[in-house]
Amino acid sequence: MTVYEFELRFSAPPGDHVVDALYEAGWDDALIAFDPDTGGEGWGTFRREAPSAIQAVVSAIRQGRRAEVDLLGVTEDYVSLAEIAERTGRTLAAVDHWATGRRGAGGFPEPRVPRPRVSLYSWAEVTIWLVEHGLAAMSPADVEIARICEVADATLRARRLQNHLAEAEREELNLAVA
Structure with a gap:
């Protein structure tokens, strides 16, 4: 296991x-x-x-x-370029080059939270991109847990937020996204 x-x-x-x-x-x-x-x-x-x-x-x-x-x-699924560099053992400059497309395979995931100084990226999306392009040694378990945590987090947050809706609104929303 x-x-x-x-x-x-x-x-x-x-x-x-x-x-x-x-x-x-x-x-x-x-x-x-x-x-x-x-x-x-x-x-x-x-x-x-x-x-x-x-x-x-x-x-x-x-x-x-x-x-x-x-x-x-x-x-938490959101990471900065500096955190990506730390987790992958790469320099911040190398990760910045991937993100801007100056180096690497291109197609680096877009930031989930774009900011002028420090944008935040989905760790799940980044791990998948890194593995697909052979740019970091990530175990299959690391990729799997990042993906599952992203979905589980979104599901828990959505259910908690739905509790703030009236029953009829919640049912209407659930039917729309089913």
């Missing part, structure tokens, strides 16, 4: 019982960061052994729900 690394963000009411409940629900393979005195947000950093990335992430989500925490999202 493969070990997958990812984070789940959550929110919970104050109390020591939250960390205990998460551990008892199965987060014994996660480092949990949460201030039980103030409540609010926390996260679990996982190194989970599983047959696939989807099974690793889904099992952690189910366990978080059993512990009755509000799951906010999965590993």
Whole structure:
């Protein structure tokens, strides 16, 4: 089995019982960061052994729900060029050249959050591009977990946001995107 690394963000009411409940629900393979005195947000950093990335992430989500925490999202998918350089062991100049098309195969993923100084890119899209063009040594597990985390994060955020809609609006939206 493969070990997958990812984070789940959550929110919970104050109390020591939250960390205990998460551990008892199965987060014994996660480092949990949460201030039980103030409540609010926390996260679990996982190194989970599983047959696939989807099974690793889904099992952690189910366990978080059993512990009755509000799951906010999965590993942040947005990275800067500097973070891409750090994760791939390349220089910032090399990554900038890929992004601008001055070097490499071209077709580098467009930024998800374009900014004048520091744009943010989808790590899932970047890992796929790097592997396709042989520009960084990424394990299949690294690519798989990045892709699954991107989708899981979007799904959790969308479900949380849908709770702010009236039932009729939620049903209409679900029918439109089904």
